[in-house]
Amino acid sequence: MKNTARLSLIFALIISIMAPGIETGETVHAATTSTIAINEIAWMGTSYSYNSEWIELHNTTNSAVDVSGWTLSAVDNSPAISLSGTIAAGGYYLLERTSDSSVPGIAADLIYTGSLENSDEALELRDSSGALIDSADAWYAGDNTAKATMERVDPLVAGTEATNWVDSAKTYDGGNGTPRAVNSKVKGCTDKTEQLNNVSEVEGAINVYFNKCADTTYASSGNEANYNVNLETRLINRLNQATTSIDFATYEINLPGIVDALIAKAAEGIDVRVIADAKDATDPNYVERFKTMRLQVEKMVRDRTAKLGQWMIFMYSLILRCLRWKTVPQERTSACLPHRKISRFKP
Numbered sequence: 001m002k003n004t005a006r007l008s009l010i011f012a013l014i015i016s017i018m019a020p021g022i023e024t025g026e027t028v029h030a031a032t033t034s035t036i037a038i039n040e041i042a043w044m045g046t047s048y049s050y051n052s053e054w055i056e057l058h059n060t061t062n063s064a065v066d067v068s069g070w071t072l073s074a075v076d077n078s079p080a081i082s083l084s085g086t087i088a089a090g091g092y093y094l095l096e097r098t099s100d101s102s103v104p105g106i107a108a109d110l111i112y113t114g115s116l117e118n119s120d121e122a123l124e125l126r127d128s129s130g131a132l133i134d135s136a137d138a139w140y141a142g143d144n145t146a147k148a149t150m151e152r153v154d155p156l157v158a159g160t161e162a163t164n165w166v167d168s169a170k171t172y173d174g175g176n177g178t179p180r181a182v183n184s185k186v187k188g189c190t191d192k193t194e195q196l197n198n199v200s201e202v203e204g205a206i207n208v209y210f211n212k213c214a215d216t217t218y219a220s221s222g223n224e225a226n227y228n229v230n231l232e233t234r235l236i237n238r239l240n241q242a243t244t245s246i247d248f249a250t251y252e253i254n255l256p257g258i259v260d261a262l263i264a265k266a267a268e269g270i271d272v273r274v275i276a277d278a279k280d281a282t283d284p285n286y287v288e289r290f291k292t293m294r295l296q297v298e299k300m301v302r303d304r305t306a307k308l309g310q311w312m313i314f315m316y317s318l319i320l321r322c323l324r325w326k327t328v329p330q331e332r333t334s335a336c337l338p339h340r341k342i343s344r345f346k347p
Contacts, residue, residue: 035061036087037155038072038125038136040183043116044144046174052102053116056179057093057125060155062192062211062228064088069128074121079114090192090228092180104173106180118144140165147175151183197224209234236261245271252276254292259299274300 039058046052070083096102136159142150148167170184214227
């Protein structure tokens with residue numbers, strides 16, 4: 001029996017293609033608005049001292065973010081903090097005032113000086129270019145008596161929304177708060193750790209992966225979802241396991257790493273068959289997606305004749321229509337793939 005890499009990641013790849021802005025993996029990226037959130041503020045200090053103030057930032061993405069050169073400052077410039085280092089994907093960054101003992105038992109990522117006011121205060125987080133990333137324009141929550149921190153409900157909702165802040169309901173050594181941990185009343189998904197809960201290596205098995213978070217509360221035992229998965233990496237790993245043949249079907253094929261893996265397996269003598277389609281012309285990103293996919297398909301077509309294995313590409317889509325790239329003179333303006341017909345390439 002052929003040991004075929006039957007790609008049960010088709011659905012997962014579709015998710016990956018349809019959400020190209022979602023970052024996965026641990027590559028460090030520059031940030032955009034909403035990537036890093038001011039997540040929790042102990043403006044009242046702790047039960048040990050009102051001077052033991054601390055602030056927590058949260059990376060809401062699936063990629064590590066370098067915050068070197070960033071600033072976190074009150075509008076009155078006290079405190080005015082220069083950040084450094086990297087916040088891991090889905091991770092937390094703890095800033096403690098004066099010393100690392102402000103939050104007992106939890107190491108700070110950065111020690112700062114300057115006190116927060118107990119009222120009429122606002123914080124702004126800016127990147128190294130000065131662009132505003134996030135802000136909290138008032139103390140909408142927090143309890144000075146109970147020493148309960150002001151914690152964010154949803155890190156993807158603006159920090160200027162009063163209803164997006166609540167008193168922390170979870171205790172820690174210092175009052176109520178969740179330093180370097182998920183907030184007590186958080187909404188949405190904050191844990192970006194890859195969860196592989198239900199993967200089978202049995203031939204013919206179907207494995208489903210999601211590149212976003214999933215609620216497994218109601219899943220039956222042994223049937224929890226695989227989520228927060230780097231789909232491109234997972235798919236490349238699966239392709240690399242093939243020893244005889246690969247049948248690969250996808251909505252679009254525009255990830256260079258996937259194309260390179262298919263070409264490499266064909267070079268090893270693996271039979272490769274690809275079926276791909278694409279968005280229709282009403283998609284606002286159609287032109288760029290067409291361009292990207294066409295380049296990847298042509299790359300496979302160019303390489304097919306030099307390969308040892310059987311190499312076939314089947315296409316049926318508007319993606320095959322010839323576009324004339326008038327705005328970029330150096331690009332081809334004539335030769336193109338067939339339109340509205342199945343094209344079969346075989347060495």
